[in-house]
Amino acid sequence: MAKVLTSRSESYSQWYNDLVLKADLAENSAVRGCMVIKPYGYAIWEKMQAVLDRMFKDTGHVNAYFPLFIPKSFLSKEADHVEGFAKECAVVTHYRLMNSPDGKGVVVDPQAKLEEELIVRPTSETIIWNTYKGWIQSYRDLPILCNQWANVVRWEMRTRLFLRTAEFLWQEGHTAHATQAEAMTEAMTMLKVYAKFAEEYLAVPVVQGVKTANERFAGAVETYTIEALMQDGKALQSGTSHFLGQNFAKAFDVTFTNQEGKIDHVWATSWGVSTRLMGALIMAHSDDNGLVLPPKLAPxxxxxxxxxxxxxxxxxxxxxxxxxxxxxxxxxxxxxxxxxxxxxxxxxxxxxxxxxxxxxxxxxxxxxxxxxxxxxxxxxxxxxxxxxxxxxxxxxxxxxDIQTNIYQKALDFRAASTTKVDSYEEFQKVLDEKGGFVLAHWDGTSETEQRIKDETKATIRCIPLDNEQEAGVCMVTGQPSTQRVVFARAY
RNA sequence: CGGGGUGUAGCGCAGUCCGGUAGCGCACCUGGUUUGGGACCAGGGGGUCCCAGGUUCGAAUCCUGGUACCCCGACCA
The missing domain is CATH 3.40.50.800 (Anticodon-binding domain)
Known part of the structure; x- marks a missing residue:
């Protein structure tokens, strides 16, 4: 058979690029960092959307749509949030073009400068919480359980088809609740929805867990994640669900009167999965002959x-x-x-x-x-x-059978690629020689996590939910630890 | 955003060092024979050589500046 793909052993990343192009999933566009999702690739995304949308509806959510543009001032209302996204925002400064004075093409009309610049949404928390303020007065208005299917833009320096593009498609759920407990339950419910979707439809086993402070979403109190393992031993964050506390409610002054007649800030969550799932799907199952799609999502x-x-x-x-x-x-x-x-x-x-x-x-x-x-x-x-x-x-x-088999294969691969280590030396050796998930004790500090990242390029993917408690000492500092956390090099 | 590489027919590439007006394979078109794992023969069409300047009688080739993509880092879903 004529070989059309670079083999995985030769170059995993080249294999991935070849596969996306040759299988007609997507291609690069005339716009830097932005892809064209081709009909065959989009058909897979549509199947994902259909399943997820059903799951969202079944858990009580409704769809809505919020603007692509966000007033610049909105973004700066939540300090952590703006800091997290400021470096990768596309900004609209003008609203009109004019014929170029030299007669060649068009130029931006300097007369048409916007009073307030608009940000192309990197995520919609700010515009949505600005909107929710008008929707909520009493506990009777809660909860609000909205989802939107949309595109977002994050101006990435280095892009890869599906895995990281400047513009990508996703869904973002944004919910508002009367109590902390209810919001926390919501964040968990949606994490479980994502895990179920990944395992039953993508046929990709995932580790459910909570992110460390370093890896947390900008503006969140807690970020929950599903982490998948790719065939090259690297982790892929495949979906996130955030408990936002009252951070956005406070930033946008969204309050409600509770049953006791007292005014309180609303509790929030947000959660999303993106076209990055296409990358997970491709890298989890496919081989040197091409794509291997789970029957439930195959066009x-x-x-x-x-x-x-x-x-x-x-x-x-x-x-x-x-x-x-x-x-x-x-x-x-x-x-x-x-x-x-x-x-x-x-x-x-x-x-x-x-x-x-x-x-x-x-x-x-x-x-x-x-x-x-x-x-x-x-x-x-x-x-x-x-x-x-x-x-x-x-x-x-x-x-x-096929659906079950490819899931089982991925599960076996993950089991074989998960290693417990007890020393930093062993940790580095496993990362370099084997990759995969590495379970190790960590002292719980951001400093140690950062040091490990700087020295090994591995990050803490998550602290698994229902994690086995086990006394130990941090592999780097020797400080006491109560559980192992999941490390990996990641996409 | 730093370092490296590459832009030549739809795709993959040679030609660039050493300047003389563009070639190969696949794909495409026509005809015929074929069809249980990417068929074969014959004929044919297709190129602002990434873009803009410059040097030169003459530039795919030399010089300058852009730009896009790929790989490796830093940043991130």
Whole structure:
């Protein structure tokens, strides 16, 4: 088979770049740091959106939409928040262009300078809390459980398709509550939603945990995260849920009258996942032949390739194939019968492998004679001839098997890539030679965490929820510690 | 934002050192033979050589300045 991808062993990052481009997921655009998500890639994102949106609705949330632009003054109201985002904000300063005096093209009209500059949202807490102020008077107005699907802009210096782009798509939930406990429960609920989505749909096992102060979202009291492990041993933060306390309520003066008639600030959360999940999906499962997609999110779940010599043969195969397509579609699956006469079967096989289609069926003259069909599964690259009769039922269970199998594979990989260490020396050795999650004792200080980051490039990904308590000493300072935390080099 | 590399047909590249008016593979078009793992033969079309200046009789090639992408750092989801 012609090799179209750099192999993972040769260069993991090059493999990733090749794969995103060759599988037609996305490409770089004319705008620095911004990508074009191509139809095949966007179809995966749409499936993610559909599932997540359902999960949000099922947990009581509603969708709304807030402006792309945020008055500059809003951003500076919460001190930590502005500090966290100031360095990567795009700023709108003018609202009009004019013909260039030299006749070549257009220039910004200096007359059209904005009174107050507008920030292109890097996240929407500020504009939303400014809005919520008008929505909330009493505890009867609470909770507010809004989500928005939107694009945001963070002016990154170095970008990579899906993993870090200047503009990306995401959803951001913003909730307002009467009590601290309720807001905390909300942040947890959404973390669990993300974990469930990652594991059941992306087929990516995740560690749920809380971030350290160093890694916390700017403006949050606590940041909860789901951390996934990629095949190269690096961690990928795949979703975050923040307990914002009363920070934004105080910054935007959002108060309410509680049941006792007293005025209090509102409690808040925010939570989001982005097109970065595409990166997690790609890097968790795919191989040197191309994408491996979990059936639940694959745009095409089953493809049927006819093998034929004459048009008469194709016609006969089409009858069988179209019948099967109808059956599977009736069961809710996305099926494609590729009767394109311009491409040969071998080409199609390679192409659908590259694009990660979970199940490929081939039907040729031999199958018509024998009442069979060749079934190939993408995850294991194995083929089997099965009876055509009842094949739709077998495909349904096969798709389930594949979904389970790739999750199990990722889970096994994570187990094999998780190492407990008790000395700083061993820590560094494991990071360099093996990678993955490294569980170690830490004294709980930002100084030590920063030192480890400076010296090893590894960060604390999270302190797992329900973490096993275990007396020990910090591997760096020797100070007492009550539990191990998860370290890794990360994307 | 620092260091390095690369921009030549849709894609991947050679040509650049040593200046003389652009080539290879794949893809594309036409015809034929093919079709159970990226078919073959024959013919054909396609280029402001990243952009802007400069040097020169002449620039893909030399000089200056931009710009985009890739890799490695710093920053971040």
């Amino acid at each position: 095409i779940q089953v493809v049927i390739v006819p093998i034929y010599k004459s048009m008469e043969e194709l016609d006969k195969i089409s009858v069988v194939a179209k019948e099967l397509v109808a059956k599977l579609k009736a069961k809710g699956y996305d099926v494609k019968f590729d009767d394109n006469d311009k491409k040969k079967p071998g080409w199609k096989f390679a192409e659908y492998e590259l694009k990660g289609v979970p199940v490929r069926l081939a039907i040729g003259p031999r199958d018509l004679e024998n009442g069979t069909v060749e079934v190939a599964r993408r995850d294991t690259l194995t083929k089997e001839v099965m009876q055509l009769d009842g094949i739709d039922e077998r495909i349904v269970s096969l798709l389930d």
